[in-house]
Amino acid sequence: MEVETPSKKTIVDTHSKSKATNSGPADCHADGKKVRKFDPNAVRERPRIALVGTPNSGKTALFNLLTHSNQRVANYAGVTVDSAESDLRLESGTEASLVDLPGAYSLRPYTDDESVLADALQSNAFDGMILVVDSTQSERAIRFLIEVLDSTDLPAIVAFNMVDLAKSRGFDFDFQKLSQLLGVPVIPTVAVKRSGLSGLIKTLEETLGNQKRKKHALLPKADSTPTTRQEVAAQILSFYKLADEYLKQFMCKPGTPDYQSQKIDKYVLHPVWGALILIAVLGITFQLMFNLAQVPMDWIDVAFKWMGDSVNQMQSLPVALKSFLADGIIAGVGGTLVFLPQILILFGLILFLEDFGFMARAVFLLDHWMGKVGLHGRAFLPLLSSYACAVPGIMSLRTIESRRDRIVTALIIPLTTCSARIPVYTLLISAFVPNNPVIFGVRLQGLVMLGLYLVGTLSALAMGAVFKTFFLRGPRPPLLIELPSYKLPSVVSVVKGLVYRGKLFIRRVGTIILSLTVVIWVLVSYPSPGEGSYAAKLGHFIEPAIKPLGFDWKVGMALVPTFAAREVMVATLATVYAVGDDAAVSNTDKLSEMIQKEWSLATGLSLLVFFIFAPMCISTIAAAKRQLQSNGWTVTLVLYLFAMAYLASFITYRLAS
Amino acid sequence: MVLNSGPSEICSLGSLNPGDQAEIVALNAEHSPEDYFRRLLEIGFLVGERLEVLNEAPVSKNPVCIKIKDATYALRREEADCISVKRLR
Ligand SMILES: Nc1nc2c(ncn2[C@@H]2O[C@H](COP(=O)(O)OP(=O)(O)OP(=O)(O)O)[C@@H](O)[C@H]2O)c(=O)[nH]1
Numbered sequence: 186m187e188v189e190t191p192s193k194k195t196i197v198d199t200h201s202k203s204k205a206t207n208s209g210p211a212d213c214h215a216d217g218k219k220v221r222k223f224d225p226n227a228v229r230e231r232p233r234i235a236l237v238g239t240p241n242s243g244k245t246a247l248f249n250l251l252t253h254s255n256q257r258v259a260n261y262a263g264v265t266v267d268s269a270e271s272d273l274r275l276e277s278g279t280e281a282s283l284v285d286l287p288g289a290y291s292l293r294p295y296t297d298d299e300s301v302l303a304d305a306l307q308s309n310a311f312d313g314m315i316l317v318v319d320s321t322q323s324e325r326a327i328r329f330l331i332e333v334l335d336s337t338d339l340p341a342i343v344a345f346n347m348v349d350l351a352k353s354r355g356f357d358f359d360f361q362k363l364s365q366l367l368g369v370p371v372i373p374t375v376a377v378k379r380s381g382l383s384g385l386i387k388t389l390e391e392t393l394g395n396q397k398r399k400k401h402a403l404l405p406k407a408d409s410t411p412t413t414r415q416e417v418a419a420q421i422l423s424f425y426k427l428a429d430e431y432l433k434q435f436m437c438k439p440g441t442p443d444y445q446s447q448k449i450d451k452y453v454l455h456p457v458w459g460a461l462i463l464i465a466v467l468g469i470t471f472q473l474m475f476n477l478a479q480v481p482m483d484w485i486d487v488a489f490k491w492m493g494d495s496v497n498q499m500q501s502l503p504v505a506l507k508s509f510l511a512d513g514i515i516a517g518v519g520g521t522l523v524f525l526p527q528i529l530i531l532f533g534l535i536l537f538l539e540d541f542g543f544m545a546r547a548v549f550l551l552d553h554w555m556g557k558v559g560l561h562g563r564a565f566l567p568l569l570s571s572y573a574c575a576v577p578g579i580m581s582l583r584t585i586e587s588r589r590d591r592i593v594t595a596l597i598i599p600l601t602t603c604s605a606r607i608p609v610y611t612l613l614i615s616a617f618v619p620n621n622p623v624i625f626g627v628r629l630q631g632l633v634m635l636g637l638y639l640v641g642t643l644s645a646l647a648m649g650a651v652f653k654t655f656f657l658r659g660p661r662p663p664l665l666i667e668l669p670s671y672k673l674p675s676v677v678s679v680v681k682g683l684v685y686r687g688k689l690f691i692r693r694v695g696t697i698i699l700s701l702t703v704v705i706w707v708l709v710s711y712p713s714p715g716e717g718s719y720a721a722k723l724g725h726f727i728e729p730a731i732k733p734l735g736f737d738w739k740v741g742m743a744l745v746p747t748f749a750a751r752e753v754m755v756a757t758l759a760t761v762y763a764v765g766d767d768a769a770v771s772n773t774d775k776l777s778e779m780i781q782k783e784w785s786l787a788t789g790l791s792l793l794v795f796f797i798f799a800p801m802c803i804s805t806i807a808a809a810k811r812q813l814q815s816n817g818w819t820v821t822l823v824l825y826l827f828a829m830a831y832l833a834s835f836i837t838y839r840l841a842s
Numbered sequence: 843m844v845l846n847s848g849p850s851e852i853c854s855l856g857s858l859n860p861g862d863q864a865e866i867v868a869l870n871a872e873h874s875p876e877d878y879f880r881r882l883l884e885i886g887f888l889v890g891e892r893l894e895v896l897n898e899a900p901v902s903k904n905p906v907c908i909k910i911k912d913a914t915y916a917l918r919r920e921e922a923d924c925i926s927v928k929r930l931r
């Protein structure tokens with residue numbers, strides 16, 4: 186849904202590592218105004234502070250709280266894949282800036298997202314660091330801190346994060362002791378509850394004043410940087426030895442193991458229970474999307490219908506203006522906005538699963554089966570996040586180590602059902618599929634929707650297998666992924682996430698969709714409305730090409746702008762039919778009635794199938810091109826998707842008519 | 843003569859089953875990719891370290907979840923074989 190605006194097109198080419206940090210907010214979720222691209226070479230007007238730490242330690246959660254941003258936070262390692270910078274106001278009123286970085290287990294990068302961190306730390310672009318520690322895994326974190334502190338003399342403070350979780354498991358720490366040992370201040374924090382933040386900012390300001398940290402190397406300096414396997418191993422061992430020694434001194438009491446997560450895993454990873462839970466969660470979500478969402482959707486519908494009717498009744502307005510407002514803007518915007526409740530339900534599920542800690546488990550469960558199609562289990566994470574929007578999904582390919590696998594995954598991501606397809610699917614399903622109860626209150630429309638998602642997913646996997654077997658054969662890199670502790674997502678953070686997603690969707694409707702709607706209204710209304718319009722000319726021009734699929738010129742006309750944004754299909758149809766009709770079609774039920782009358786069932790099904798495969802949305806193709814780094818593969822991507830869409834639609838149309 | 847059986851038997855990490863606890867006795871770098879092996883060390887797979895196999899993936903029984911140093915990781919059995927362990931009760 187959230188697609189980058191052109192000004193923010195900042196995705197890095199992941200292969201030239203020197204350039205990797207020279208990029209902008211990885212995240213399409215970034216708030217465009219405040220979060221900006223971090224440029225290590227830019228002249229610094231204010232002190233710049235880096236957030237450094239092991240993956241999943243809460244760096245981004247801290248970043249969001251300190252800078253009031255909305256970067257993506259989720260409970261698995263490798264959420265942040267690029268750097269992002271935003272302003273930070275210190276207590277005395279001094280302006281500083283904070284840079285969120287990907288996490289890493291060490292400064293020797295294993296994947297491209299880890300290189301972003303390693304390169305950033307070498308770039309000389311910072312005045313200080315906040316070192317973030319997950320206090321429930323302090324030994325591994327301290328090992329990393331020792332490595333970082335010994336590699337640079339930047340002033341640093343330690344945010345000893347997640348102390349709430351550590352406390353509930355019985356850990357007890359002596360922060361003063363740790364601060365003494367490391368030679369930097371240590372502040373306990375809870376990044377999700379604002380706890381410890383003021384202390385953190387105050388200490389940060391004091392520390393920044395000190396210019397350079399008096400570097401007392403924690404370990405004796407090696408004569409040369411270790412290169413051979415043995416030397417590297419020896420160095421890692423010495424870091425751990427020291428960390429262990431520190432641990433004995435600052436951890437007054439070790440906590441109990443995370444029995445709670447182990448208990449939950451007994452069910453979630455169980456062959457029978459796990460499958461049942463997954464089916465139940467998915468089933469309920471899709472039923473909610475069609476049944477619960479109907480209520481708020483009707484409200485929105487009624488509101489826009491009322492607006493359209495009011496405009497039509499205003500006698501004083503010129504006819505053209507009336508049509509512009511009612512058939513163009515209100516029909517287009519209302520017709521798209523009405524899908525907000527459904528989109529929020531899907532995002533609610535994704536946010537919950539991400540924050541709960543399910544994503545890494547999905548990788549664990551599916552690695553073997555992904556192996557059957559030649560893919561790495563890890564490839565499932567970008568695929569999953571593509572159900573919201575394919576653009577951040579493609580960006581997060583950076584966490585995959587093999588270039589071959591990155592290419593294959595980028596090629597199949599556009600087949601996953603991104604949320605921009607929801608409006609189109611919903612419209613077509615409500616027009617052509619009866620909502621009969623099937624069993625136990627499960628209704629047919631929700632089932633068909635789930636089916637469309639399945640077809641998208643299965644064809645993505647099938648194409649993955651094809652590419653992997655015939656074109657990009659290669660060994661499967663090893664699997665190594667951390668399964669984080671389950672964390673019950675706080676209602677506040679899920680609601681906040683949903684509000685933010687909602688705002689993004691509304692903004693998208695207010696900008697891209699609105700402007701496309703205006704253009705379409707003009708094309709449909711001039712020189713004369715309906716058959717005599719420019720739109721009709723354009724539609725008739727492409728009609729021969731799409732006739733075999735069962736699409737007439739109106740459908741053809743509506744297909745053209747979907748390459749900018751899929752959901753504009755609905756707005757276009759609303760406008761096309763509204764202009765030719767007396768009543769406003771801002772009401773979705775009305776629109777769905779209308780196409781039900783105008784189209785055959787075969788046309789409807791053919792269009793549904795077309796939307797599963799079509800290479801739509803320019804932002805996706807652009808992001809894929811940057812990830813693929815090859816014109817050849819990009820052309821392959823577009824062509825194979827187009828061929829699949831055309832063929833599948835053609836077959837569907839033939840079979841159904 | 844001591845029978846090499848039961849608790850103190852030496853085997854590869856990949857051959858353990860859920861519920862097993864073990865102590866790492868040796869790391870054999872030769873057959874595994876350099877990066878991967880280094881990463882294992884970095885996250886704490888060191889000689890003398892205790893670990894526990896928590897789960898295995900349903901049906902395929904592979905990968906397995908291994909708990910070590912307060913963290914849990916998913917590893918494939920065949921790749922975890924570069925680690926030799928002594929099974930504990
Ligand atoms: N209970 C609790 N949860 C926290 C705290 N800090 C972060 N979390 C949760 O921990 C998870 C990881 O947080 P992130 O901010 O995404 O971690 P990160 O360090 O940015 O992770 P990467 O970007 O993957 O390196 C999320 O589910 C957060 O909600 C904390 O202090 N207490």
Ligand SMILES: [Mg+2]
Pocket residue numbers: 244245246257264265286287288
């Ligand atoms: Mg992060």
